[in-house]
Amino acid sequence: MKKHLEGKHIVLGITGGIAAYKSAMLLRLLVKAGAEVQVVMTPSAKEFITPVTLSVLSGKPVVSEFFTANSGEWHSHVDLGLWADAMVIAPATACTIGKMANGVADNMLVTTYLSSKAKVFVAPAMDLDMMAHPSTTENLRRLRGYGNIIIEPAEGELASHLVGKGRMEEPEKIVDVLASYFRDKELTSPLAGKKVLVTAGPTREKIDPVRYISNYSTGKMAYAVADELASRGAEVTVVSGPVTVKAAEPSVKVVEVESGREMADACLGLFPASDIAVMCAAVADYTVANPSATKMKREGNLPPEIKLVKNPDIACLLGGMKKPGQLLVGFALETDNEVCNALDKMQRKNLDMIVLNSLRDNGAGFATDTNKVTVFTRGEESPAEFPLKSKREVAADLADMMETRV
Numbered sequence: 001m002k003k004h005l006e007g008k009h010i011v012l013g014i015t016g017g018i019a020a021y022k023s024a025m026l027l028r029l030l031v032k033a034g035a036e037v038q039v040v041m042t043p044s045a046k047e048f049i050t051p052v053t054l055s056v057l058s059g060k061p062v063v064s065e066f067f068t069a070n071s072g073e074w075h076s077h078v079d080l081g082l083w084a085d086a087m088v089i090a091p092a093t094a095c096t097i098g099k100m101a102n103g104v105a106d107n108m109l110v111t112t113y114l115s116s117k118a119k120v121f122v123a124p125a126m127d128l129d130m131m132a133h134p135s136t137t138e139n140l141r142r143l144r145g146y147g148n149i150i151i152e153p154a155e156g157e158l159a160s161h162l163v164g165k166g167r168m169e170e171p172e173k174i175v176d177v178l179a180s181y182f183r184d185k186e187l188t189s190p191l192a193g194k195k196v197l198v199t200a201g202p203t204r205e206k207i208d209p210v211r212y213i214s215n216y217s218t219g220k221m222a223y224a225v226a227d228e229l230a231s232r233g234a235e236v237t238v239v240s241g242p243v244t245v246k247a248a249e250p251s252v253k254v255v256e257v258e259s260g261r262e263m264a265d266a267c268l269g270l271f272p273a274s275d276i277a278v279m280c281a282a283v284a285d286y287t288v289a290n291p292s293a294t295k296m297k298r299e300g301n302l303p304p305e306i307k308l309v310k311n312p313d314i315a316c317l318l319g320g321m322k323k324p325g326q327l328l329v330g331f332a333l334e335t336d337n338e339v340c341n342a343l344d345k346m347q348r349k350n351l352d353m354i355v356l357n358s359l360r361d362n363g364a365g366f367a368t369d370t371n372k373v374t375v376f377t378r379g380e381e382s383p384a385e386f387p388l389k390s391k392r393e394v395a396a397d398l399a400d401m402m403e404t405r406v
């Protein structure tokens with residue numbers, strides 16, 4: 001079951017309690033299960049366990065303050081909250097639980113908690129009387145109301161006096177809870193087991209061995225879609241132009257291509273066995289008719305003329321091959337006349353959905369970590385409009401929409 005933690009991003013919050021020594025074991029188990037863990041400590045946690053131990057175990061510097069003391073570098077709690085697939089606070093003292101319940105954001109851990117879009121797990125640790133106090137009970141009730149999962153030793157263990165109330169759950173059991181959470185998330189999605197093709201990034205159209213025509217796509221949007229669908233149990237293959245981003249989900253397969261022609265060949269091979277195709281790549285519409293086999297020289301007075309010919313329209317080709325039950329999702333990157341262009345593309349390419357993003361919206365489109373999309377669905381009158389969000393959140397919105405259509 002631990003395999004469900006592979007590739008997951010976990011923020012491990014550690015607060016100042018005697019059980020903090022157990023968080024080193026928890027961290028070790030999470031890393032062993034393949035998770036990437038970022039530790040965030042409250043200042044008082046450092047009285048109980050050293051950041052050095054935790055940074056060695058996690059392989060990452062521990063975050064505790066808003067700024068790095070020497071460089072003044074700002075640690076973004078918002079970025080951390082968005083990076084996380086889950087946040088676990090273990091041990092969680094009565095003080096931190098109280099701050100979380102009441103939004104008292106006076107340290108890095110609580111600000112990260114408040115910014116987190118991921119599921120939050122809380123393993124309380126305190127003495128018996130503090131745990132029994134009505135304020136703690138009320139704060140824990142509130143956290144449950146916020147959708148947080150409280151991890152405590154089972155009632156049976158308490159009844160048999162194996163452990164006392166307020167004692168932190170054992171690290172092995174916390175890991176099991178996290179692993180079951182990710183497993184259930186995969187099993188309960190209608191996307192589980194679906195075969196998905198995602199196109200990503202730009203294509204490069206060669207002019208000669210040292211030059212090419214391309215565009216600004218980084219693949220961030222496409223890989224966010226791939227990760228989100230894979231986290232819901234889909235079998236995802238990304239046909240990817242040259243990018244530096246990588247899939248976080250280990251199950252995502254990547255077929256690397258360079259030109260639009262190569263991307264088309266790979267997609268035409270994969271599409272017949274796919275349930276869903278998400279065409280997120282920015283494919284060059286034109287390619288060079290006769291790329292030079294040798295480096296073009298700067299000769300004569302006239303600049304060389306490069307003859308362009310049309311690249312295959314991959315989405316359109318797949319639209320023509322589409323069988324009942326297959327879902328074809330396109331993207332439209334526009335600079336003007338957005339809605340008309342997007343609807344026209346949906347029609348022409350026989351898409352079931354089209355995701356419009358416009359370069360007129362700040363923070364949307366190429367290279368940003370955010371995007372602002374409007375999604376049109378064939379046969380539905382009104383589009384779904386979303387505000388500016390991280391690309392991973394956009395991917396989650398798209399996955400939610402796909403879940404109702406597969």
Ligand code: PMT
Pocket residue numbers: 199201216217218219220221222260279280281282283284285311312313314315316329330331332333334345357365366367368
């Ligand atoms: O990669 P990022 O930096 O994160 O940026 C994300 C993005 C802006 C690239 C992405 O959100 C996006 O909008 N991708 C589609 C860009 C695009 O080329 O759109 P288009 O309007 O030209 O094409 C319409 C649709 O047809 C797209 O689904 C495209 O993948 C597809 N197409 C286009 C041309 C072609 N020859 N083959 C295609 O399959």
